[in-house]
Amino acid sequence: MRFVLYNIRYATGNKARNFVRPSYKNLERITGFLRELEPDLVGLVEVDQGSYRMRGKNQAELLAEALGHYHTHSVKYGEKSFWRHVPILKKQANAFLARDRIRNETFHFFKHGMKRLVIELELEHVIIYLVHLALGGRARHRQLSALYDLVKRAEKPCVVAGDFNALWGEREIDLFLAATGLKSANIQGLPTFPSKKPHRHLDFILYSDKINMLDFCIPQVAFSDHLPLVVDFDVEVDIDLRKIEREQHCYCLLSGESLAPNCHECHAPQEKTETLKTMF
Numbered sequence: 314m315r316f317v318l319y320n321i322r323y324a325t326g327n328k329a330r331n332f333v334r335p336s337y338k339n340l341e342r343i344t345g346f347l348r349e350l351e352p353d354l355v356g357l358v359e360v361d362q363g364s365y366r367m368r369g370k371n372q373a374e375l376l377a378e379a380l381g382h383y384h385t386h387s388v389k390y391g392e393k394s395f396w397r398h399v400p401i402l403k404k405q406a407n408a409f410l411a412r413d414r415i416r417n418e419t420f421h422f423f424k425h426g427m428k429r430l431v432i433e434l435e436l437e438h439v440i441i442y443l444v445h446l447a448l449g450g451r452a453r454h455r456q457l458s459a460l461y462d463l464v465k466r467a468e469k470p471c472v473v474a475g476d477f478n479a480l481w482g483e484r485e486i487d488l489f490l491a492a493t494g495l496k497s498a499n500i501q502g503l504p505t506f507p508s509k510k511p512h513r514h515l516d517f518i519l520y521s522d523k524i525n526m527l528d529f530c531i532p533q534v535a536f537s538d539h540l541p542l543v544v545d546f547d548v549e550v551d552i553d554l555r556k557i558e559r560e561q562h563c564y565c566l567l568s569g570e571s572l573a574p575n576c577h578e579c580h581a582p583q584e585k586t587e588t589l590k591t592m593f
């Protein structure tokens with residue numbers, strides 16, 4: 314299974330001044346990028362559900378239609394939150410796009426922090442949690458505690474992914490990893506923010522036992538202020554119905570927003586599949 318995690322910043326690009334400007338043109342670029350990756354599952358953080366930036370169109374629905382995927386999405390603020398009534402903010406969401414039919418979806422909401430949504434997506438052999446944690450350190454730690462409770466109740470192998478806003482460094486989630494037994498796909502701790510000159514590791518894909526990571530990369534594209542994470546993984550099942558391996562893709566930013574598909578000099582990979590396979 315190929316999973317892409319991407320904080321697309323409402324498709325407003327990587328410059329702060331563009332945050333309130335129309336975003337549909339950049340969404341077309343993101344659509345083309347995702348289509349080339351041929352993902353089975355996409356976790357999108359910071360999706361516009363139809364503000365004036367998108368002329369009332371829902372980005373998750375447009376991307377799902379372009380990819381031929383199912384979709385699920387929700388506003389990221391609490392169900393009774395004041396922020397659900399604020400223009401623009403009330404349209405800000407997170408979303409999943411899935412090639413296969415979604416078996417079950419649950420929207421959980423943390424008790425602390427401004428951004429509270431956790432999307433739980435159940436597929437045939439795996440459960441995926443998508444999060445966007447709080448900017449405030451104390452609220453973020455409380456959210457991690459609540460997330461631990463969700464993970465420990467999972468009855469299938471699971472993946473926890475999202476923008477963790479780990480502003481204090483990777484050590485912020487060390488206790489969470491130790492308590493849950495999850496591992497990070499980004500074994501070298503490569504930075505994901507900001508996309509132009511990344512120096513912070515904010516975005517994580519964490520996985521449980523019975524999940525084998527086959528490949529990991531961080532495409533160097535600047536459609537957002539965050540870089541996307543791409544993983545190929547298998548889930549240990551009794552009957553192997555998985556697809557054959559796909560050709561690896563590389564997307565290096567050459568200049569501006571131009572891409573070089575299948576480049577052999579990518580500065581993002583972590584010694585590719587061979588190194589990762591030795592872990593299992």
